[in-house]
Amino acid sequence: ETGVTQTPRHLVMGMTNKKSLKCEQHLGHNAMYWYKQSAKKPLELMFVYSLEERVENNSVPSRFSPECPNSSHLFLHLHTLQPEDSALYLCASSRDYGDGYTFGSGTRLTVV
Amino acid sequence: KQEVTQIPAALSVPEGENLVLNCSFTDSAIYNLQWFRQDPGKGLTSLLLIQSSQREQTSGRLNASLDKSSGRSTLYIAASQPGDSATYLCAVRIPSGNTPLVFGKGTRLSVIA
Numbered sequence: 294e295t296g297v298t299q300t301p302r303h304l305v306m307g308m309t310n311k312k313s314l315k316c317e318q319h320l321g322h323n324a325m326y327w328y329k330q331s332a333k334k335p336l337e338l339m340f341v342y343s344l345e346e347r348v349e350n351n352s353v354p355s356r357f358s359p360e361c362p363n364s365s366h367l368f369l370h371l372h373t374l375q376p377e378d379s380a381l382y383l384c385a386s387s388r389d390y391g392d393g394y395t396f397g398s399g400t401r402l403t404v405v
Numbered sequence: 406k407q408e409v410t411q412i413p414a415a416l417s418v419p420e421g422e423n424l425v426l427n428c429s430f431t432d433s434a435i436y437n438l439q440w441f442r443q444d445p446g447k448g449l450t451s452l453l454l455i456q457s458s459q460r461e462q463t464s465g466r467l468n469a470s471l472d473k474s475s476g477r478s479t480l481y482i483a484a485s486q487p488g489d490s491a492t493y494l495c496a497v498r499i500p501s502g503n504t505p506l507v508f509g510k511g512t513r514l515s516v517i518a
Binding site for chain 2: 299324326333334335336338341381383385387392393394395396397398399401
C-alpha cells in the first residue's frame, strides 16, 4: 500500500448503471486528483481538489462527477458511461507544490 | 504548453546490463520532476523526486539526474534485473496552468534473464 487506497480494484458496469469510485489518503496531503489512463495514451488529468475545493476540471464529460467531502476522501461518481470510458482510473494526492505525488493502485473500469 | 517526451518507447536488455532512460520537457519552469514505475494494470509507484534546484537523486540502483536549463532528465538503472521490468514514467510539476503534473508516455522496459 502506498498510503492512497482506491476501491474497488476492478469494476464492470453497464452503460445505464450508476457506480462510484472511492479514494482515501491519510498522508496529511491537502490536494487530491483523479487521472484517467487509457491504452497507449499519457495519463490524463481529470479533476483537482485543493483543500476540498475543486480547482480544476479538464473538460471532463458530465457523466463523471467528482466529490470531495473532506481532505482525506475523494469520490468519482459515474453514470451513463460509454464503452470508450473503459480505462484505469488513478487517484493521487500531494501536499504542496514542492512535494511529489502519491498514487493509489487504481480502479480498472470496464463499461459494457 | 508543457510537453514531456520519453525515449525510447520500449527497451529490452539482458539481465545485468546498466541502462539509461531519457526524459525531455519543453518548458524549464518546473517545481520538480518525478520518476514513477508502473507494473501492468497497476498504479504508479514513485521512484525518485528531484526538486528544480537539485541535480540528481539516488535510491539503491537508481540514479536520476536533472538538467533544467536543457529540459532533460535521465534515469540510470544499474545492474538491471528481471524484476525491473515495468513501464517507467517521467512527470514534471509545473507552477501554473491547468495541469499540475504533466506526464510522458513512458518507456516500457523488459529485462531478459
